[in-house]
Amino acid sequence: MDQDEQDRALPIANVSRIMKQILPPSAKISKEGKQVMQECVTEFISFVTGEASDKCHKENRKTVNGDDICWALSSLGFDNYAEAIGRYLHKYRQAEREKINHDKKYENPHINRAPPPPLLLSRVTRDKVENPPPSPPNQSG
Amino acid sequence: MDQDVQDRALPIANVGRIMKQILPPSAKISKEGKQLMQECVTEFISFVTGEASDKCHKENRKTVNGDDICWALSSLGFDNYAEAIGRYLHIYRQGEREKINHTKKYENPQNQTQINRAPPPPLLLSRVENPPPTNQSG
Numbered sequence: 540m541d542q543d544e545q546d547r548a549l550p551i552a553n554v555s556r557i558m559k560q561i562l563p564p565s566a567k568i569s570k571e572g573k574q575v576m577q578e579c580v581t582e583f584i585s586f587v588t589g590e591a592s593d594k595c596h597k598e599n600r601k602t603v604n605g606d607d608i609c610w611a612l613s614s615l616g617f618d619n620y621a622e623a624i625g626r627y628l629h630k631y632r633q634a635e636r637e638k639i640n641h642d643k644k645y646e647n648p649h650i651n652r653a654p655p656p657p658l659l660l661s662r663v664t665r666d667k668v669e670n671p672p673p674s675p676p677n678q679s680g
Numbered sequence: 681m682d683q684d685v686q687d688r689a690l691p692i693a694n695v696g697r698i699m700k701q702i703l704p705p706s707a708k709i710s711k712e713g714k715q716l717m718q719e720c721v722t723e724f725i726s727f728v729t730g731e732a733s734d735k736c737h738k739e740n741r742k743t744v745n746g747d748d749i750c751w752a753l754s755s756l757g758f759d760n761y762a763e764a765i766g767r768y769l770h771i772y773r774q775g776e777r778e779k780i781n782h783t784k785k786y787e788n789p790q791n792q793t794q795i796n797r798a799p800p801p802p803l804l805l806s807r808v809e810n811p812p813p814t815n816q817s818g
Contacts, residue, residue, distance in 0.1 A: 549691070587717065
């Protein structure tokens with residue numbers, strides 16, 4: 540993968556590994572299946588980030604933060620994602636506060652924050668057949 | 681990032697880089713913004729792949745391919761993504777066929793090792809999704 544291509548995509552090995560996590564053990568993924576997902580997920584990041592950026596611009600802020608991402612997901616119709624990510628953000632901030640408190644208490648620079656647990660949204664959401672995330676909405680003229 | 685976290689996520693540097701591509705030059709991204717997107721996009725892959733896997737299972741197939749991903753996107757309501765990815769897949773397959781033809785034509789081992797398929801152009805779906813309002817039909 541040349542530098543230009545690398546700059547605009549996620550590593551296909553990582554994409555593939557994540558796909559494998561939800562597949563049955565005997566399943567395989569074709570090369571084109573991985574590439575199609577790689578392209579799709581790169582686009583998803585751009586789509587959500589673009590929406591968040593518009594909000595920041597309107598509010599004269601320069602830094603896109605977690606709340607902006609949550610808002611963008613909801614704005615684009617990804618309500619289930621916005622809810623789950625909101626819970627993740629809450630846990631993330633709790634962990635950050637605990638880290639600060641712990642550092643203050645012991646002043647030990649070697650402490651590492653434990654990562655929040657994975658969302659497992661895909662299992663929760665897929666059980667609710669009636670609530671699939673909608674496609675990005677078309678703007679009306 | 682420990683191995684367990686790495687196994688279940690995409691590299692945050694790459695996620696950040698892709699986010700930057702669509703932001704104005706002066707914009708910044710907070711660490712939590714990147715981490716949220718990292719988590720969200722990992723979940724998206726699992727969600728779509730799970731749907732594709734169900735289809736393969738029903739059809740007694742073991743290999744998830746590009747068409748299955750396209751179908752899953754449409755099945756889950758991501759119709760715009762499915763359309764754009766379908767176009768990408770078409771271009772991808774054309775590229776693969778041209779590569780095969782070129783290899784057959786010259787049958788030169790040295791040439792073979794040097795042939796690189798040009799990557800399909802990026803989808804730019806995110807920009808297409810947000811054209812000027814006057815271009816939109818109701």
